[in-house]
Structures are given as structure tokens and as C-alpha cells.
Amino acid sequence: MCPETQLYTVAYLIADPSRAAMLALLVDGRARPAGELAFVAGVTPQTASSHLAKLLDGGLLLCESEGRHRYYRLAGDHVAQALEHLAAINQMHPVRQKPLSQEARTLQFARRCYDHLAGRLGIAVTRALVEKGYILPAQDKRFEITTLGAEWFGDLGLDICALNPSRRGLARQCLDWTERDHHLAGPIGVQLLTVFCDNGWLRRSKNSRIIHVTPPGWAALARHLDVVQEQFHRPT
């Protein structure tokens, strides 16, 4: 595409309801075929195709052909980050949101972002980890893992040393979609969610990003991190 890309060029790509719906579905990082994206956007396949071509050209998406299907995915974390930051503006300015559906509120409470824990629960857990002194917010949107933290993770069956840090480190700060705060991401975030699920504390949904907390899960969260169910009944 034209190298002289301007700020409004990218925004323009997100500014269309159909394209935004597609992008919103893709923020979890997974790839989907064009037809599914057309369906969620509520447009015909040919319209969707036009949109996807634009997004591809604009560098927001990547495409992968697989048989007669073509799978689209976000071009990278930087795109997801930009989308999250845009969404955060909506949350900020004091306009009364419409009452959310049950599913939306559940999604807002706990969900997975890529494959780590997000939503109010994700933030609460992250805050607790910081307060307990297990992790420390550091430069460049990272967390530093303390020796105390490494020990705690180890007790849970999560061996820090066994993880190989990604390009951007072991523990990252990820901006949350619904709340204006960060939650724990990176390899250790992924592994933490896995351990929580293996312990029977959390449970992933099959067809959505919703995360459920089991009764033993609440007990464990209260025991380990002082995170209790009642604190999530706060207004909005």
C-alpha cells in the first residue's frame, strides 16, 4: 500500500460498522473464514470481501488460504492494542451506557483475551498479585516477577523457569477492553489461566470467550489472593 499512510487512513478502516464488527470478533487473535466474518457483520459475502480487502491492504489483517476457505486474522498485537485503546475511550467519557445483556455482563466480568484471563476478574487477580508482592509493574508495559512471586507460582504448579519468554518478555501488561486498567498477559498469564482451569477453579466456555468461576474457584481465589465474590457487585 501507499507508504505515506496517515493517521486518518487507519481510523477510516475501523470507522465502518461492518469492518468494526469483524475486527471486534478478531481481537481474540484467532483466524476466521470470510463467510463467518460476513455473517457477524451482517452483510453479504461480496460486501465483506470488499471490506476484508481494504483491511488487508491497510495492514490490519493477515490472510491465510486453506483449501477454498480464506482465514483472516489480526496482523498482530499492535492492532489489538490499538483497538483496545479506542474502545477504552468509549468507556471513559461519562455517557450512560445502555444496560448490557446478560451475556455481555458475563463477558465483562471474566473472559479470556487471547489465552489469558481478562475482564474485571482478570484485573482483580492482577491487582491482588501486585498487592501481595508477587509481581511488580515495570517499564515498557511489563511485569517483573518477584522471588516471592516465583515461589507462589511454583506452589501452584507453575514452573517459571520452564516457560520460555516471548519476544516481549514473560509477563506483560495488557490493556483491558472493558475496564480502564491492565491485566496480566504474556506466557505467564497464559499458563496461569491454564493452571486455574486444571485446578478446577475456572472453566472456559466452548463457543465464547466467557470464563466461569466454580465454587471451589471462589474459595481458592479468596484463600490465595483475597479476591472475594462480593467485591464484583459494585455499581457498574
Added chain:
Amino acid sequence: MCPETQLYTVAYLIADPSRAAMLALLVDGRARPAGELAFVAGVTPQTASSHLAKLLDGGLLLCESEGRHRYYRLAGDHVAQALEHLAAINQMHPVRQKPLSQEARTLQFARRCYDHLAGRLGIAVTRALVEKGYILPAQDKRFEITTLGAEWFGDLGLDICALNPSRRGLARQCLDWTERDHHLAGPIGVQLLTVFCDNGWLRRSKNSRIIHVTPPGWAALARHLDVVQEQFHRPT
């Protein structure tokens, strides 16, 4: 605004070249009058006004009326962050300021605003007055003059009691054009500049709003207010 704010709503606001140009100019956090924003966007004032109203309504900008000017600024850091993340997608650097001319930089350093002192020097003087306890920021964009301050102004040959307060008080906070801060305005601000010039500390330019500081002026500023020349050599 419509309560049902979606992702594309915010993106739509940034997706227009004119609006993007304005936002790009405002990412430094400083406030600018509508006319200047119209100029950088390359549109007429009425078009710019329409855009600014949309951005205001969308929660991206804040507005502050100051005399017959209306100063617009970003609604917060979260907006700047979102803009930078968007810009990052095109591997474009966060908006850099065009290099300023010599005159522009001098103007940015010290000038008169109506007939009081503005620019970085105006802000530094105002800050010093606050730190010394001579004036206090008060409600409704005013300053309160302390007894200690009245004494100090008197020593300079500026009789507070001889001034008749305008409709909006004796000492006002005036939003600065170049910096993201306020400087001292109102009758006492006008009189202070007069006294500084009478003392030979400052000198007005004939055909511009530039204010020059004389060598004795620097000495006096350092002696009275701890304002020294070196502090203005900070980057941009």
C-alpha cells in the same frame, strides 16, 4: 450523544483528514483556539467548528472558553494513547512538531497576551509567584492574592489597592497558547508587565507580541523569583 457508543463511533471521528490533522496537533496535550485548528486542517472556520463539535460530543476533546477564544484540548491521556497506537500501525512516528522558526520559538518563550506576560516565561513567573506564596490558585479561574503577595507587589511599586478589579476580578488564570498551563492575567497581570518594563527588566517589541528579557531582568527574576535563564533550555 447517542448512548450506544461503539468502537466504530470513535474511529469515525478520527477517520476524517481534517479532524485527524487537528487531533494530531493536539497530541502534545496543549490547548489551541478553534481558528488555529481550522488553519492546520486547511478548512474554513465554520467547517472546523462542525468538526470540533463532533469531537467534543464524542468525548475526544475538552473545551475551555477564554474571552472570545475557545481553546480545545484532548480529553485526556487515554485519547493521546489511542492516537499513538493508531499511528503505530502505519509505522508512523508519533506526530512530530514541525521545526519552529526562530521567531516562533521566541514567541513561545515570552510574549504578551493582550497586555500581560505569557509564554514559558509567563508561566514560570506565575508558578514562582504561587510557590513563593504570593498568589493562590482559586475557584473560577482566578488567583487570590495573599497578604505576603500584596506586600511583595507593593515593594515593586505596584499598589494593589489602586487597581480597580474588572468584572472578573483582579487576578485571573489565563490559559496559555503554547504551554499546557495557566499564567497570571487580569489587571494585576497587566500592571505587573508594566512594572517589569518600567524597571528595565523586560522590553516589548514594537511590531510583534515578543517580549525580551534584559540582562538586569534575568538578575532580578533570579533574585525575586528564583527564575533563572538556564531552566528554559530544556528540550522543546
Added chain:
DNA sequence: GGAATGCTTCGATCCGCGTCGAGTCATTGT
């Protein structure tokens, strides 16, 4: 007080782009 400046509102015009129907290309299944 009247003139000038800065900004906004209203109304009208015009272009851009999202949309879909029809047709084409590629892959898969029978």
C-alpha cells in the same frame, strides 16, 4: 456607543463509499 474579531448555526451542494446483484475464478465432492 459602534466596529472588528472569533466562533457557531443553518442551509444547500456535491462527492465518496458502503451496499448489493450479477458474473467469474478456485477448490472440493460425487
Added chain:
DNA sequence: ACAATGACTCGACGCGGATCGAAGCATTCC
């Protein structure tokens, strides 16, 4: 091979919105 499926291209339509001229308000200057 032929049909079926998934996706892309082309062309035409129609609406939304960016733009500017003219007029209206508010504030400041003289």
C-alpha cells in the same frame, strides 16, 4: 466431468457527511 461451495470482481445505486456561503452571537477594541 459436472455440480456445489466459498470467495472475489465489476457496475450501479443511494445515502451520509464534508464542505462552504451567509447569517447570528458573544466578546473585545477604540
